[in-house]
Amino acid sequence: MVALPFMALLxxxxxxxxxxxxxxxxETAVADASRLILTGQAQSKGMSQTDFKNxxxxxxxxxxxCQAGVYVDVKKFSSFTGVTMPSPIDAQGNMQSSxxxxxxxxxxxxxxxxxxxxxxxxxxxxxxxxxxxxxQKRLLVATSAFRNEPYGQ
Numbered sequence: 247m248v249a250l251p252f253m254a255l256l257x258x259x260x261x262x263x264x265x266x267x268x269x270x271x272x273e274t275a276v277a278d279a280s281r282l283i284l285t286g287q288a289q290s291k292g293m294s295q296t297d298f299k300n301x302x303x304x305x306x307x308x309x310x311x312c313q314a315g316v317y318v319d320v321k322k323f324s325s326f327t328g329v330t331m332p333s334p335i336d337a338q339g340n341m342q343s344s345x346x347x348x349x350x351x352x353x354x355x356x357x358x359x360x361x362x363x364x365x366x367x368x369x370x371x372x373x374x375x376x377x378x379x380x381x382q383k384r385l386l387v388a389t390s391a392f393r394n395e396p397y398g399q
Contacts, residue, residue, distance in 0.1 A: 265364055265384055268309050272316075272360050272388040275305040280358045280390040283320065283349045286397030295320070295347035302360060310362060317343070317361040322350030329391065334361055341385060352396045360388040 279302040282288040288298060295318055303312035310316075323329050334341055341363060350356050363383040 261367060265366075265386070268362070268364060269386045269388070271306055271309050272362060272386050275302050276358055276360045276388040276390045278305045280356075280392065283356055283358065283394065284392050285395055286352065288349050289351065290398070293349075295345075298347065298349075310364070315362050317341075317345055318347065319345035319359040319361070320347045320349055321357050322348045323355040323357070326355055326391075329355065329357060331357060331359070331389075334359075334387075335385060350394055352394055352398060354394050356392060356394055358390045362386045 279298065282293070282298070282301055287293075288301075291297075293301070298320065299313075299316065299318045302316060302318060306312045306316070317334075319334070321331075334345075336342060341361065345359075348356075362385075364386050366382045366384055
């Protein structure tokens with residue numbers, strides 16, 4: 247009689263912990279990979295969006311399928327007050343699939359965002375609000391905003 251609620255609670259705790267741990271891994275990856283743009287290494291090497299995504303995936307190990315599931319969005323701005331970031335989720339709860347890659351130049355403001363659609367395996371958690379996408383998925387988002395260093399000057 248006590249075993250079923252106990253197991254449900256145990257699975258809910260494990261699922262929630264995995265979501266938060268994966269989100270933290272994504273945050274660490276965006277912080278590490280953004281440094282390539284911040285210091286001008288990505289620009290001087292002529293990195294494409296795919297090359298930058300590969301650099302991100304080199305920093306994420308074992309939690310999820312990075313190559314197939316992580317989306318990279320890099321936008322440049324002229325000032326911090328001019329930063330506007332549209333929602334990656336449409337009105338139907340689906341994620342858009344086309345993102346920009348504009349790492350900017352020296353002194354530009356750049357916002358790097360990583361997205362991953364985490365599948366929620368425990369349907370009770372999805373119905374309680376852990377899911378924010380269609381198909382019982384949680385959108386994990388990691389963001390880094392910075393001003394590029396004056397590299398090459």
